[in-house]
Amino acid sequence: MLLALLATAMLLQGTDTTVSVRPGTRLELSSFEGGISVTTWDRAAVRIEAEHDRDTRIDIDQSDGTLSLHGKARYGPAEVTWRLTVPAEMALQLRTQSGDVRIAGTRGSVSVETVEGGIEIHGGRGFVSLQSVEGNLVLTDAAGRVNLATVDGTITVRGAKGDLRASAVDGAILLDEIESHNVEASTVDGDIRLDGTIHDGGEYHLSSHDGDVTVIAPAINATVSVSTYDGDFESDFPVTVGGITAGKRMTFTMGTGTARLELESFDGTVALRRSGARGARSSDAPTAPSRP
C-alpha cells in the first residue's frame, strides 16, 4: 500500500521545511541546475532548504521508503540551490545536470551523478558511486565498494577502505591512504598514484595511456606486471626481473608475491616508491570540487 506524503511549497524566494522519516528511508533528489550541499544530524528527519525563484516549486514526495525531492519551474528547467540536513545513515541518490555536490558526514550509501559539476564527499558506507562528465571528484573517509568515474576532471580519494574503481578520460587519479584488496584505476590522459597498503592476496590494476603510474607503499609482496610501450620503469625496491616480453612487458616477484600488481602506462613512467622516500609523492590533489 502506498503511503504518500505530498507537500508542495511555493514561496517567494525559497523553501525551508523539515520532514520526518523512518529509519531506512532513502533520499532521491533530481535537480537540473544548482548546487547541492548535504550535512548530517542525529534526528530522524530531513531538513530541506532550497533557494529558488517564485516560479519554481519544490515537490516533496515520501512513499515506498523513499523521500523524493524535485524542483519544478513554471517556465523551463528549474534552478535550485539545495541545502539538506539528513540522518547520517540515510542512503542518498542525487542527480544534477549542472552544479557542484558536497556531502559531509554521511554513513550511508551514496550515489551522485552530475554532468557539469564537481563532487566532494566526506564519508559514505556500503556502496559509493560518484559520476561526472565535467568535474573533479573528491572522496575522503569512505568505506565499502567505491566506484568513481569522470570524463574531464581529477579523481582524488583519501582514506578509503574497500574495493575501489576509478576511471577518467582526461584527468589524474590520486589515491592516498588506501586500504583495499582490490583497486582498479584507469585514465587516458593523466597520472595515477596509489599510496597505501598492498595487501597479501590483493589485486591492483592501474593503467594510463599518457601519464605516470606510481605505487607508494611501505612494503610490497606481489607478483608485479609492468607494461609500457614508450615509457620507463623505476623502483625504490630491489627488483629482479624474471622475464621481459615484447612491448616492454616485464614480470617479477617481490617478497612473498601473494598480491597481484598490474601497472601499465603506454607513454609514461611506471614507478614503485617506498613510503616516506623523497619524491614518493609528486603532486597534490585539489581539495574542492571544481570544473577543470
Add this chain to the structure above:
Amino acid sequence: MTHPSTEQLSDYLDDELAPLTQAEVSTHLEGCAECTALLGELRRVISRANALDDAPPRADLWPGVAAAIGATPARRRPSLSWPQLLAAGIALMVISGGAVAVLLRGNGDGASRGTVAEVPGASIVVPVATTAAGRGYDAAIRSLEAELQAGQGRLDSATVRVVTQKLQLIDRAIAEAERALATDSGSTYLHGHLAQTRLRKLDLLRHAAALTRAVS
C-alpha cells in the same frame, strides 16, 4: 535511470551491485533493448571463457599432482575483471589476422566455435569473436555517434564541447596504440591496451548518447 555503464552491467551479472541499484538496472533492462543486447554480449563472452579449458603454465606441476591424487580440474574463474575481459574480447575481435596469428592456438573446432587466445600475464583464455562481432563493434560506434550527433542540440554547449574533445583525445590514443601495434604486432599489452581504449570510447559514446535522451 540512465543507461547503466558497461561496468555496472558487469557487476549486475556478478550480482555485485547494491540491492537498490541491482533492482534499478533490472527494471531498466526490461525496457531497453540496447542494454539487453550488451548484457547478452557480456554473458556470451564470459560463458565462452568459462567453457574453455584452462591453459596451465608449461611448467605447471598441478596435472601431475592431480593425477596422483585423483583430483578433477577445478572450474576456472577468469582473473580479469568484466571490463577487461570484454575489452580483451573486443581486441581480439578487431585485430587483423596477421596479428592474431601470433596469439592464437587452435581448439580443434575453430570454424564453429571460434578460436582462443592466451593472454600472457593474465592467466586466462579469452575467446576470439567472429568478424561479425568486430563489425558489430564498429556499427555500435557509428550508431552511437549518429545518435549523439542528432541529440547534441539538447545538451549544454559546454558539455558537447567536452565530450567532443575527449572523444578526440581517445581517438588519438587509439591511433597511437594502433601505430605501436603496427611496429610490434606480437605485444599482448598493446592488444589489450588498444581494446581497453576502444571500449572506453564506446562507454563515453553510450554515456553521452544517454545524456541526450535524459534531457529530451
